[in-house]
Amino acid sequence: MIGFISIAVIAALGFAAINYFAVKKMDAGNDTMVEIAGAIEDGAIAFIRYEYKVITVVAIGIAILLSLVVSWQSAVTFVLGAVMSASAGWIGMKIATLSNVRVSNTARETRSIGATLKVAFRGGSVMGLCVGGFALLGLGIVYFVFGQLLGQTSPEQLTIHTNWLGIADIPFTMTVSGYALGCSVIAMFNRVGGGIYTKAADMGADLVGKTEAGIPEDDPRNPATIADNVGDNVGDVAGLGADLLESFVGAIISSVVLAAYMFYTGSKTGHPIDPDLVIKLIYFPVLFASIGLISSAIGILTLIVRKASTHPHRELNVATWVSASMTLIAGGFFTWFYFKGSDVAQIGFKAGILSPWIAAIMGIISGIIIGQLAEYYTSYDFKPTQKIASSSKEGTALTITQGLAAGMTSVFAPVVMLAIATIAANSVAGLYGVAMAAVGMLSFVAATVSVDTYGPIADNAGGICEMAKLDPEVREITDKLDSVGNTTAAIGKGFAIGSAALAALSLFASFLYAQRGADIDEGFTLILNMVNTMTLAGALVGAALPYLFSGLLIEAVSKAARSMVQEVRRQFKEYPGILTGEQKPDYKTCIEISTKGSIREMVLPALISVSMPLVCGFIFGARYSGRPSQRYSRSITRYTH
Amino acid sequence: MIYYYLTVYPMEALIASQLEPKKFASYMALGSRKGSAEQLIFITVKPDCTKNIDWEHAKEHCKTKSDGTLKNSVYLSVYRVLEHIPLEALETCYLVTRDGLSLAIEKDNSGKGKTQAPFHLYQEICPVSPLAVSTLHPTEFADHIINGNGKISLPAMIFADMQVIDFDDMKNSGNVGGFYDHNIEHLKECLLQIQSAEGKKTKIVDRSYASRFTYQVIGTGIFAARGKEMVCFPMPSHDELKKIDYDWGRSALIF
Numbered sequence: 001m002i003g004f005i006s007i008a009v010i011a012a013l014g015f016a017a018i019n020y021f022a023v024k025k026m027d028a029g030n031d032t033m034v035e036i037a038g039a040i041e042d043g044a045i046a047f048i049r050y051e052y053k054v055i056t057v058v059a060i061g062i063a064i065l066l067s068l069v070v071s072w073q074s075a076v077t078f079v080l081g082a083v084m085s086a087s088a089g090w091i092g093m094k095i096a097t098l099s100n101v102r103v104s105n106t107a108r109e110t111r112s113i114g115a116t117l118k119v120a121f122r123g124g125s126v127m128g129l130c131v132g133g134f135a136l137l138g139l140g141i142v143y144f145v146f147g148q149l150l151g152q153t154s155p156e157q158l159t160i161h162t163n164w165l166g167i168a169d170i171p172f173t174m175t176v177s178g179y180a181l182g183c184s185v186i187a188m189f190n191r192v193g194g195g196i197y198t199k200a201a202d203m204g205a206d207l208v209g210k211t212e213a214g215i216p217e218d219d220p221r222n223p224a225t226i227a228d229n230v231g232d233n234v235g236d237v238a239g240l241g242a243d244l245l246e247s248f249v250g251a252i253i254s255s256v257v258l259a260a261y262m263f264y265t266g267s268k269t270g271h272p273i274d275p276d277l278v279i280k281l282i283y284f285p286v287l288f289a290s291i292g293l294i295s296s297a298i299g300i301l302t303l304i305v306r307k308a309s310t311h312p313h314r315e316l317n318v319a320t321w322v323s324a325s326m327t328l329i330a331g332g333f334f335t336w337f338y339f340k341g342s343d344v345a346q347i348g349f350k351a352g353i354l355s356p357w358i359a360a361i362m363g364i365i366s367g368i369i370i371g372q373l374a375e376y377y378t379s380y381d382f383k384p385t386q387k388i389a390s391s392s393k394e395g396t397a398l399t400i401t402q403g404l405a406a407g408m409t410s411v412f413a414p415v416v417m418l419a420i421a422t423i424a425a426n427s428v429a430g431l432y433g434v435a436m437a438a439v440g441m442l443s444f445v446a447a448t449v450s451v452d453t454y455g456p457i458a459d460n461a462g463g464i465c466e467m468a469k470l471d472p473e474v475r476e477i478t479d480k481l482d483s484v485g486n487t488t489a490a491i492g493k494g495f496a497i498g499s500a501a502l503a504a505l506s507l508f509a510s511f512l513y514a515q516r517g518a519d520i521d522e523g524f525t526l527i528l529n530m531v532n533t534m535t536l537a538g539a540l541v542g543a544a545l546p547y548l549f550s551g552l553l554i555e556a557v558s559k560a561a562r563s564m565v566q567e568v569r570r571q572f573k574e575y576p577g578i579l580t581g582e583q584k585p586d587y588k589t590c591i592e593i594s595t596k597g598s599i600r601e602m603v604l605p606a607l608i609s610v611s612m613p614l615v616c617g618f619i620f621g622a623r624y625s626g627r628p629s630q631r632y633s634r635s636i637t638r639y640t641h
Numbered sequence: 642m643i644y645y646y647l648t649v650y651p652m653e654a655l656i657a658s659q660l661e662p663k664k665f666a667s668y669m670a671l672g673s674r675k676g677s678a679e680q681l682i683f684i685t686v687k688p689d690c691t692k693n694i695d696w697e698h699a700k701e702h703c704k705t706k707s708d709g710t711l712k713n714s715v716y717l718s719v720y721r722v723l724e725h726i727p728l729e730a731l732e733t734c735y736l737v738t739r740d741g742l743s744l745a746i747e748k749d750n751s752g753k754g755k756t757q758a759p760f761h762l763y764q765e766i767c768p769v770s771p772l773a774v775s776t777l778h779p780t781e782f783a784d785h786i787i788n789g790n791g792k793i794s795l796p797a798m799i800f801a802d803m804q805v806i807d808f809d810d811m812k813n814s815g816n817v818g819g820f821y822d823h824n825i826e827h828l829k830e831c832l833l834q835i836q837s838a839e840g841k842k843t844k845i846v847d848r849s850y851a852s853r854f855t856y857q858v859i860g861t862g863i864f865a866a867r868g869k870e871m872v873c874f875p876m877p878s879h880d881e882l883k884k885i886d887y888d889w890g891r892s893a894l895i896f
Contacts (some may be wrong), residue, residue: 212678219740472887
């Protein structure tokens with residue numbers, strides 16, 4: 001089993017390496033293009049270095065805490081998760097900053113949208129394959145070292161242990177949760193820090209440059225324009241990649257944790273599960289994800305090798321659908337062989353040995369539909385966006401109102417889709433099925449992240465074309481690719497949120513099992529009692545947390561953006577030659593403002609998000625913490641009981 | 642060397658300057674202390690073209706400063722300038738964007754007013770700035786305003802004809818920004834009135850529309866008329882503009 005995971009990891013990371021060097025050896029264009037791309041790369045690297053320094057301190061603190069409060073194994077896997085996620089983010093951002101200028105140059109040399117699309121997608125595929133590859137590499141190490149060598153996945157160790165603090169858990173569940181938590185911490189920093197960075201730079205560039213000074217997007221006279229392009233990389237490449245990696249790992253570990261508790265509960269309540277079967281259940285999500293990773297590599301390859309048309313969106317969709325279809329077909333055969341001969345009726349699988357596969361299909365189909373819904377709500381080819389554009393004729397207020405209305409309406413259909421997938425998956429394979437639906441949805445994450453990462457690369461390429469004053473025909477090619485990228489970015493977010501919702505149910509179940517600890521006996525049922533005042537109070541506070549978190553983040557963006565606005569104004573005032581093109585703006589200062597501002601401003605929201613479940617859990621008890629708002633918070637909460 | 646510039650938008654003035662046109666455009670749009678961002682249109686003028694301007698004043702005051710910097714501007718006249726400048730003295734028209742980029746369009750007498758549209762939309766730029774619809778083509782329109790039988794007339798005028806879109810297919814009628822989104826029903830009513838048999842040939846849509854004027858909507862070009870004469874500064878097509886000055890097109894929100 002570990003061998004198969006290794007093959008998938010080697011295939012993915014090997015393919016990523018081939019694509020990395022293939023892009024790197026391409027010509028970067030003329031001196032101006034190289035200079036601009038160099039400035040973007042330097043800015044992105046400076047941000048990631050600064051951020052990773054902060055993360056290192058935080059991660060060491062959490063690791064020490066975990067080793068004291070939970071176990072040394074959790075601390076080690078936490079560090080492993082952080083390293084894997086950080087590595088994927090670093091490589092992804094590195095390739096994005098190498099690809100952008102090569103995409104511009106390909107457009108310049110070939111004047112072909114198909115050829116240019118391939119370079120952008122090839123660059124994006126490095127991030128996608130690294131997300132899938134590093135996630136499974138880390139999980140493979142966890143399974144091999146802690147599961148096999150240290151025996152944590154042996155039936156004897158799949159029992160509740162209580163540590164010196166009285167915290168009861170099944171060791172392997174804590175080990176894999178530690179890994180997921182490591183990924184979550186990086187995701188939080190990369191997503192939130194990168195998000196603040198990119199929005200602060202974007203607002204600074206737009207509010208002063210475009211609105212006040214009247215200069216166009218990506219004009220080299222704008223001091224914040226390089227920071228804006230850096231932001232695309234740190235926010236939309238490193239941030240999104242780490243986010244989806246965390247979701248991917250979270251989906252897998254939720255199935256694993258659930259399987260472990262199902263086994264323990266069964267043995268304590270007189271309905272023992274065959275130990276061989278539970279081992280299969282623990283390994284199945286990772287193996288299924290490995291199939292998805294190999295399928296994604298093939299899907300990515302189809303776009304790279306075949307003749308690309310002039311319809312970038314169609315090409316990107318084909319790559320995603322090939323990956324999903326192959327995962328679906330190969331996953332079916334694999335499931336049949338894997339569970340062949342197992343008595344799955346004992347764990348409530350209603351559709352025989354193919355039950356978990358059917359559940360995963362629910363996730364895959366709902367993922368594809370959610371992706372299509374995201375496209376429907378964000379592409380100008382469809383009514384919601386057209387209505388927003390149309391309402392802008394009547395003024396700013398109506399544009400905002402229509403935009404808010406479209407945004408809020410867009411939530412409903414995907415949530416209904418998730419509800420259907422949850423019920424369907426549960427009906428064939430119980431809660432394990434729901435967890436498998438989350439795994440299914442993200443099984444071809446390498447392909448979806450590749451498509452997502454293509455977007456900011458194309459965006460940056462457009463920026464470089466503008467700043468380097470390339471021919472309008474070249475700029476039109478990158479603009480077209482960029483506009484498609486805006487939609488694909490929304491699709492990626494849909495996958496991340498959708499899978500998180502599916503994984504949440506199994507994490508709830510795991511939480512309740514963990515909360516019960518060793519006291520599970522005959523008649524135990526999973527109930528989250530909303531009539532319990534502590535649970536209800538926890539639910540209310542938990543539901544309010546995302547608003548507090550979002551409010552603080554928006555304020556953080558506002559503060560960082562204000563500094564950027566002031567800096568751009570200062571430069572225009574103190575260096576009159578900037579606007580006339582006689583002086584070069586000071587791009588570096590703007591980059592520094594965004595970098596320091598984003599890390600500084602994210603501290604409070606991050607602290608609240610991480611500490612709230614812990615604080616509430618210790619003060620008010622387990623029932624209060626039964627409804628924390630963030631997935632990583634849920635991971636942390638489990639350590640408190 | 643002294644250049645003479647007739648600014649026609651947003652204000653009418655004759656300015657002498659040592660700055661060559663592109664630099665003057667940048668200076669006027671951005672200001673010397675770079676606090677402003679103003680769109681403007683000006684036309685270069687041959688010196689000594691009329692006796693009504695004190696050209697000697699320009700020669701006396703428009704001199705290089707002691708530190709070697711060029712004199713940015715010496716105002717020779719504001720208000721009622723255009724009517725005193727002969728059309729043959731007008732040379733090149735410059736359309737300046739808020740960020741100081743300028744597009745030079747040369748005078749062309751050969752193609753003036755050659756349009757076949759059933760109606761026209763005119764933005765009068767100088768000396769007054771109403772938005773008008775008319776069934777008259779540019780030459781006739783200018784003649785109607787300057788030499789018409791009406792009580793109100795102008796001695797000279799600068800105006801632009803605007804791109805006319807297909808109201809039944811607005812989405813595909815051209816990139817004209819938000820121009821037609823503002824009070825379109827009123828515009829349609831005005832068009833109906835001038836196209837009806839008994840209606841007027843010209844109707845004011847908006848008394849002062851200059852603040853909303855954008856380069857996105859310029860159709861054939863900018864026209865200057867005086868007496869019975871008219872000259873045209875033809876606007877390049879989008880394809881031509883891409884070749885001539887793509888960056889100006891982006892600053893003007895055309896691309």
